[in-house]
Amino acid sequence: MGGIGSASTSIDIEELLKEVPDSLQTTLPEEMCIYHVPVDIRQVNKDAYTPQVICIGPIHEKNENQVIKELKRRYFKQFFNRLPVEKRKPVLEELVKTITDGAVEIRNCYEDAAFELCKDPKGCEVKIRNCYEDAAFELRKDPKDHEVEILDCSEDDSSKRCEDQKVFWKMILWDAVFIFELFLKNREFKEDKKSQGKKDKDKSQGKKDTEKYQEKYKYDYIIAKPWLRSAVQRDLILLENQLPFWILDDLYGIVSKYIITGCSCLPKTDCCCPCITFPELTCTFFKKYNKNKTSPKKPLHFTDMVRSFFLPKDLDTKDPNPKDPSSPPIKKLYRATRLHQAGMKFKPKPDEHTIKSWKEDDSIKKGELHFPTLVIDDQTDCIFRNLMALEQCHYPYEAFICDYVKFLDFLVDTQEDADLLIKSKVIVNRLGESDDVAKLINKLCQGIAEVSSCYNRHAEALNEYYDSCYNKSKAFLRRQYFKNVWIGTGTVVGLIVLFITLGNFVRSFF
Template structure:
């Protein structure tokens, strides 16, 4: 029914002045009489039954509308007062705020269903608007260094980012499946306490943690409001002492033959894996402070920095070197944030290449088999940082790639030099966490991401993996080359970068591949000079052909 229609208007002849006054007063302020009583009262005054019923229905609708307007205004006023930002509020809730009397009926229709359950309707919207404390937090983004793995990466392979045996820090604290190691932490705590020359050192350390508690909290991307200051300090102290005691025991393993965390390699490797996970970290400053106290036994040469102990502990996670030696000069001016950052820096060369912005088309590289067909040779190199990939060719000699089959004739080769990558069952976990860390903390310097993207562009099929394995650029302990292909292709899923440190290599390789003459020389070498047997067969064939042609001309001269 529309209020503006004429279907409910009363005829002037049916209402005297008293009945009109009574009707208006009832329509505005009276709600107690029932519908039946009102109909009987107006019927006695001479008003038709249908007209009275229609008027009363309109009256009730007007009262309901007025009540709804009041509730809407009250709710809107509360929200505006809470947010103290009317402009932002109208932008968010413009479709539900009553802004015009002429649109009142339409606004009521939109808003009224939500007001039946106001808390349910608004709680997710109001929560999404940051309060001043949250805005202050976002101004401290530069202090974050321990992140929650982005959901897009986590969904690809969650197990690679989740601790299996031990929790470190607040992100996985109190998980039921990791409770077993809490008892071992307390055992290690007692052992570490016995190491101390000064028994008050742990009290001083606790005071240090209490003083730095707020700063330590700001190192984490996620808030932990459910953990009190005392709980937080106790947790960080227990985890730091456990890590320190574990690393010291690893350095003197022969003295701790009864400790299964050290002697059972499957357990020690699992703990080592958990300690490098991005979400399972505590700030390095906490461990460096603990290392300042006199705890290292005389049988172990005390390093000048804790980072040296940590570097040696994770030595098996550096697949690019057979024996990784700690180089103090490399770490002298580096601020290492935690173990994940330590391993990332161990992968980087001393001299970092500059990053260059690129489009998706510019960073594309042909697969290993395609490049090999174009005359590019893949070579393994040792004693070089994993990311130190090079593409070398001589300007003049590279035009005659077919001669590259000759022994010791590297001048005629276009060589793609890749430091040997050793892939085992922990490599994927390590690379995934390094990639996640770079995506969160080093978006402008994604060197690990660049490396993985380059390897991924070379390997699309099993044949590509077989070629690189054959050239020993990659060695692996997986079941098959197909597993290697699946592993490499899955690492870059949902990873986003807009720059690369390999832009010069990509340009040179693509320039070589797109050169028709070099492609022809490469094809000639691939088809006829791929190996010594094929090369010798080709040479013999050419000699026979030349000899046949020579004899043909000689016979022709004799006959004619």
């Protein structure tokens, strides 16, 4: 019996070993930086992670409609019209070669091998099979209600799906050139608008210049519509809607030297000539979030770049390292209104736009908590969610934005807390009711795992301040007897009269 059991076990082991190919990697690719948003985070607000207009990269491309596909082709043609005619073909060949040579490295940037290479049945060449999320084969029903397997790597002609590697490099090429043309148009639009504003001050220019300026952009699908520019900007920040930044930078480096702009490259010239790098173009496009006017050296992608805009310029401080996982998460922190009752004042830092000042100070002991001003609008929920999802996947021990939002979540528990921070100008509310602000902040941390918190020291100092009987008594007296000048003056006069009366009463006995 034992022999039979051993043989059976041996057979089972052999079968198991066959299911583990030698080519299977035992670790994740080092280049991985573009992730599927974790399910428990996504389910809180699915729309916040899903592109509404423009799909970039493999994860959401199957959801892109025909209008946007045509738009990318139009932008492609417009972009190549910027190049000298004789340079267009060799430049295009170099772009394709750069993409195909970097195919494996690009693929490794995506979680779950979004670009899974496999051989066709004839073994003729390597093909792209899994261009889209989760499954290369999607089960669908045909008109007769029979489930059929359809390769979901479609181009315009479904009969040629997954024909060859063109599915891969053409997707990268369309998306990259679309981004280049969009960023160039955006920069030109801003510069022309700025220039036109100066001309409008001179009435002698008349309205011809204004009409010319308007004519240049009035028929552009994106630039002519402010709401659409905003929607596209939002889509390009989504974690799942990215191309690796390095490939965009490499491709733009190839074409930038041939772009025709008529620029003389004079000092202080702000234009779209070859002297403008792709990181500079990107920072201009996302200028809304780049309040500190920083330029990250090597961002992973647009989501990572926007995240860097919210961080301090220099994280190397003398303070205990905020990235140290030994700094525990915040377990307890009194909400804003209760801290305020103990005398804590919330002060805005209008000149500071990063989410945290890493420098140690004694402001909390003095009864003041200094905050960089936070503007909350219709885009805040989406932007913060994607930056937090990136940190959960790629920066679990450097989750500065997650820590900041969690810290804010402790402070804002009710509408009254939100009202207090809005009145203190710590929060600028462009969302609507203050209750909406409170709900937004409370929901942002759902599904977020907290390993450590760089705000733990702040929380301890705030709790210590609140627990002080002296601070509570001082705040009570200030509220009751020193609300304003008149009450405060009356209180002081009353105390003086009381002391004089008591003094006279005591002297009457002697």
